[in-house]
Amino acid sequence: MSDPLADLQNTDELCREAEAAVAEHGKPHIEAVADAHDRATRLLNRYEGKATGTGDFKSFVEFQGQFADLVESLPDDVPARESFERAEDVTDKRRLSESDFDRIRTILQPARETASLLEERREATERYRDARHAVATRITELEERIDDLDRLQELGDADLDAPTDELREPIETADEAISSAFRAFKHDSTARELVRFLTATEQYPLIEFDAPPDELRTYLLENDVGEKSVPKLLELARYSRSKLGHYVDNPVELKRAVATNETYLDRLDAEPLLIGWPPAPANELRWWCEEAIRIADRFAPPEAVARLRDVQQLTYDDRFDALRTAAQARAELTDEEHDRLARGAVEDELQQARERKAELSDALSSYPER
Known part of the structure; x- marks a missing residue:
C-alpha cells in the first residue's frame, strides 16, 4: 500500500513544477501555441495524401499558402515560434513527399510539448487533489481506529469480577x-x-x-x-x-x-x-x-x-x-484481545495511531487546496 503522505509530497512537487512551467511562458502564450499546433496538425492531416509526390498541384499550393499564413499570424514572442518557421521552411520546395510531412511533425514537437503544459498542469493538480483526499480519508480511518482502541482500553480496564x-x-x-x-x-x-x-x-x-x-x-x-x-x-x-x-x-x-x-x-x-x-x-x-x-x-x-x-x-x-x-467486557472481549491488552499492544497501537493522525493532520494543514 502506498504511503499517502509520500504521495502528497510527490504530487505537490509535480504540481509546483507544472505551475512553474506554465508561469514561465504565460497561459495566453501557451494557449496561442496550442491553437497554432492544432491548426498545423489539421493542415498536415488534410493535405498529406493529396499534396505529396505527383498529386494534386492545387492542393500543394493551398497547403503551402495556408501553412505560411498560419506562421505569419503568430506573434513574434509566442513560444516555439521558431519551430513553426523551420516547419514552413520544409514546405518551401517544388514538391513534397510523405517524409517531408513526417519531418514537419518532428520539427513541431517543441510546439506540441509547449501546448501540452496546460494539460500537464491540470493532470498534476488532479493527482495532487486525489493525494490530498487520500490523506483526509486516512485521517478519518485513524480517528475510527483510535475510537475503537480507546473503547478496547476502556473494556480492558473493567472489573471483570463486578456484580453485573x-x-x-x-x-x-x-x-x-x-x-x-x-x-x-x-x-x-x-x-x-x-x-x-x-x-x-x-x-x-x-x-x-x-x-x-x-x-x-x-x-x-x-x-x-x-x-x-x-x-x-x-x-x-x-x-x-x-x-x-x-x-x-x-x-x-x-x-x-x-x-x-x-x-x-x-x-x-x-x-x-x-x-x-x-x-x-x-x-x-x-x-x-x-x-x-x-x-x-x-x-x-x-x-x-x-x-x-x-x-x-x-x-x-x-x-x-x-x-x-x-x-460489555465479558460479552465482547475475545481471548486475543485480552492477550493484546495484557501485553500492552493495544496501548502501543493507540499511541502509534495518534502520532500518525497528528502527522497527517499537520501535513493536510501545510499543503493547501488547489
Whole structure:
C-alpha cells in the first residue's frame, strides 16, 4: 500500500513544477501555441495524401499558402515560434513527399510539448487533489481506529469480577414482562387498536416501531374488519377469495391491504421496547426508559410497567456505568484481545495511531487546496 503522505509530497512537487512551467511562458502564450499546433496538425492531416509526390498541384499550393499564413499570424514572442518557421521552411520546395510531412511533425514537437503544459498542469493538480483526499480519508480511518482502541482500553480496564447480575436480572425481568405483555396485547386487541397504538408511538423518537404501511393503516381504521384481532385477520387473509367472500364485503380489498403486509404483521413484536444486554449508558437508558414507560403503559399491566421503572431507577446508581462496562467486557472481549491488552499492544497501537493522525493532520494543514 502506498504511503499517502509520500504521495502528497510527490504530487505537490509535480504540481509546483507544472505551475512553474506554465508561469514561465504565460497561459495566453501557451494557449496561442496550442491553437497554432492544432491548426498545423489539421493542415498536415488534410493535405498529406493529396499534396505529396505527383498529386494534386492545387492542393500543394493551398497547403503551402495556408501553412505560411498560419506562421505569419503568430506573434513574434509566442513560444516555439521558431519551430513553426523551420516547419514552413520544409514546405518551401517544388514538391513534397510523405517524409517531408513526417519531418514537419518532428520539427513541431517543441510546439506540441509547449501546448501540452496546460494539460500537464491540470493532470498534476488532479493527482495532487486525489493525494490530498487520500490523506483526509486516512485521517478519518485513524480517528475510527483510535475510537475503537480507546473503547478496547476502556473494556480492558473493567472489573471483570463486578456484580453485573445487579443489572442483568432486573433488565431481563423487565424485558420478559414487556415481551409477554405485548404478545397478549397483539393477540387480544383488535387490529384497529394495534394500529392506533403504533401510530401513537411515532411521537416518541427513542422507541422505533416500524410504522404501519399507509394502505394497511387506512384499511383497518376505516373498515369493520379492523375490529378483528390480528391472528384472525391473518387467518382471513390466507383464505381464498371465494371463501373470504363469506366474511367480508370486499375480499380483493382485504387481500390487497392485509395479505401483502402479512410479513409486517407476523414480525411485529416488543423488540423496540426491550432493553437488551449489555444495556445502553445510564444517561441514554434513563431517557429511553422514560419514553418506554409511557408507551408500555398503553398496553401492559401495571406490574410489567413497574419493571421498567425499576430499571430506570438503576440508572441513577453511581455504579451503573462501571457495571455496564464490566458486562460489555465479558460479552465482547475475545481471548486475543485480552492477550493484546495484557501485553500492552493495544496501548502501543493507540499511541502509534495518534502520532500518525497528528502527522497527517499537520501535513493536510501545510499543503493547501488547489
